[in-house]
Amino acid sequence: MKKMHYVLMLMGLALFSTTTTFAKSEASLRAEGGISGYGGAILYHVHPTxxxxxxxxxxxxxxxxxxxxxxxxxxxxxxxxxxxxxxNYYPWGKSDNPWLSALYTSIGMGYVDNKYNLHRNFRLGEKRPGILNNSFFPKNKEVDVRGYVDFSNGISPYFGLGFSPQLNEHRGVFTEVGLYYVGEATAHVTHINKHKLPGFVPANFTTFKLGNHNFVAWSPVAKTGVTYRF
Structure with a gap:
């Protein structure tokens, strides 16, 4: 699945090369960070909007x-x-008002390959799920549970709202909030007290479908950063 990242990076290099070759002012770079991580992006300004x-x-x-x-x-x-x-679509991109022209909506898709690792140690005497209270895990021993969560969507649709004012000819700032639809979440318990599953406990213990009360199917995005327009 890592190949998808490489394909997108090559597309980005091609896009950046094309925009800087044919139209000096149509390419931008931005650095960004927020609750969805940190990184950067290449922007191609097709039109003022x-x-x-x-x-x-x-x-x-x-x-x-x-x-x-x-x-x-x-x-x-x-x-x-x-x-x-x-x-990104700027409804008022042609406006003379710099604040109004900086508002935009964003639609697209992301290849979301996040790693969600689980861990919980149940100490002696601590209340723990009933499935752990069996002959394998007596109450007079600590229980260490590890695993991971994944989602049904690899390619996830995205919708966002943003604001990206230019401070001068080349430099600007931006902020954006949005949501990825990542699909249904599933928790997988892979190790208990350093024993690999399945086989050590009943097979139905290894996988759990998580409803929206546990983990939402929508993954939030909130990020901010700086831009440089060539």
């Missing part, structure tokens, strides 16, 4: 650090890995 955006976000920034699984709160560690392609 339309931009094409190709970017990447990564890193261990998380909007959610706990997840309810087996009836207990479990620590959640996120490693972002998102390549995206968006189209």
């Amino acid at each position: 339309v931009n094409l955006v190709l970017g990447y976000n990564g890193g261990g920034i998380s909007w959610k650090n706990q997840l309810s699984i087996l009836g207990a709160q479990t620590d959640l560690k996120v490693e972002n890995d998102v390549s995206y392609f968006n189209i």
Whole structure:
């Protein structure tokens, strides 16, 4: 699946090369960071009202650090890995008002390959899910549970709203909020007390479909950054 990231990066290099060759002022670079990670993007200004955006976000920034699984709160560690392609539309892009012309909507798609790792240690005497209270895991021993979460969508549709004013001819700033539809979440328990599953406990213990009360199918985006227009 990593090949998708490489394809998008090559597309970005081709886009950047084309825009800087044929129209000096039609290409921008931006650096960005937020709850969906940090990274950057290449922008191609097709028209005063339309931009094409190709970017990447990564890193261990998380909007959610706990997840309810087996009836207990479990620590959640996120490693972002998102390549995206968006189209930004500026409804008032031709306006003489610099603040009004900076408003835009964004639609597109992202290849969301985030890693969501689970971990919970149940100490002696601590209340724990009933499925752990069996002959394998007596109450007089600690239980260490590890696993991960994935989603049904690899390619995820995106919608966002943003504001990107130019400070001068070349430099600007931006902020954007949005949502990826990542689909249904599934939790997989892969290790308990350092024993790999399945086989150590009943097979139906290894996978859990998570409803929206545990993990939403929409992954939020909130980021800000700086831009440089050539």
